[in-house]
Amino acid sequence: MSSIVTEQGILHYESIGRGQPIILLHGWINSWDVWREMMINLANTRRYRVYALDFWGFGDSAKATQIQATPFQIDSYVEMVNQFMDALGIQKAPIFGHSMGGTVALQMSFSHPERVEKVALVGSPVTGRSLHPFLQLAGYGSIAKLIWRYPIMLHSIMRILLAKDSKKVRTMIFRDVQRTTIESFFRSIGDLRDTDLRSKLPTLDIPTLGIYGAKDKIVSPLNADLLKNGVRTVEITLLDQSRHFPMTDEPERFLQAVHKFLGDQNHSSANGQVM
Numbered sequence: 001m002s003s004i005v006t007e008q009g010i011l012h013y014e015s016i017g018r019g020q021p022i023i024l025l026h027g028w029i030n031s032w033d034v035w036r037e038m039m040i041n042l043a044n045t046r047r048y049r050v051y052a053l054d055f056w057g058f059g060d061s062a063k064a065t066q067i068q069a070t071p072f073q074i075d076s077y078v079e080m081v082n083q084f085m086d087a088l089g090i091q092k093a094p095i096f097g098h099s100m101g102g103t104v105a106l107q108m109s110f111s112h113p114e115r116v117e118k119v120a121l122v123g124s125p126v127t128g129r130s131l132h133p134f135l136q137l138a139g140y141g142s143i144a145k146l147i148w149r150y151p152i153m154l155h156s157i158m159r160i161l162l163a164k165d166s167k168k169v170r171t172m173i174f175r176d177v178q179r180t181t182i183e184s185f186f187r188s189i190g191d192l193r194d195t196d197l198r199s200k201l202p203t204l205d206i207p208t209l210g211i212y213g214a215k216d217k218i219v220s221p222l223n224a225d226l227l228k229n230g231v232r233t234v235e236i237t238l239l240d241q242s243r244h245f246p247m248t249d250e251p252e253r254f255l256q257a258v259h260k261f262l263g264d265q266n267h268s269s270a271n272g273q274v275m
Helices: 032-044 074-088 100-111 133-137 141-149 151-161 167-177 182-193 198-203 223-230 251-262
Strands: 002-006 009-017 020-025 048-053 093-098 116-122 208-213 234-239
Touching: 002 074, 009 032, 009 074, 020 032, 020 074, 020 100, 032 048, 032 093, 032 167, 032 251, 048 074, 074 100, 074 182, 093 100, 100 116, 100 182, 116 251, 133 182, 141 151, 141 182, 151 167, 198 223, 208 223, 208 251, 223 234, 234 251
Parallel strands: 020 048, 020 093, 093 116, 116 208, 208 234
Antiparallel strands: 002 009, 009 048
């Protein structure tokens, strides 16, 4: 367990391996742990030093802030990653993000392109309007407070959304949501809902990967089409049997797409549907 101190509080991260740095960013009401198997897999290649961060307000990172501006927004999380790279002396790295984390990674590719070697989005919204309606509603303070006041309401909704997900995914989400505060809960998803990066896609000049689950009900897999039609250099892998967590649903196919994107030899993405 490692951390750095920022003006916004503690930033927790986990790391493993030696070699080229890779940065992994988790999604809403999640934590670094969503990347555990991928971290081990990449570290075992003996080519990478892998860092998985907890966003402010999630996991083991700071839950409160002493600054006036909220740290629970996409642009603030971009700055968090920038501060992290400065603190660890990382000049440039591939950045992978799941769900909200992929939107942060994409936004960082626009605001700090000199620091992003490659960018990968896993089940991530290019536009916040592609989120499930419940997630969009959760970004309104009044609704979030109601949900927070009656935890059974949140648990019931999450059980519906995750009904067909594995027990591993459900356990992870219910654990991580207990480490979230109401501020980070609704402010982050509210800002994500209002984010729309479609118009910026043609300006992206960084190798890009999009991995989406064809059965994802939380973030529409049609975001893959937005990337395919908007980005110059992009690889798209649509995993037929995956939902919102393809790294858990189809781990072998997921990792094949990752290794192909990174340029690793002796790996193939042939088992995924590449568009």
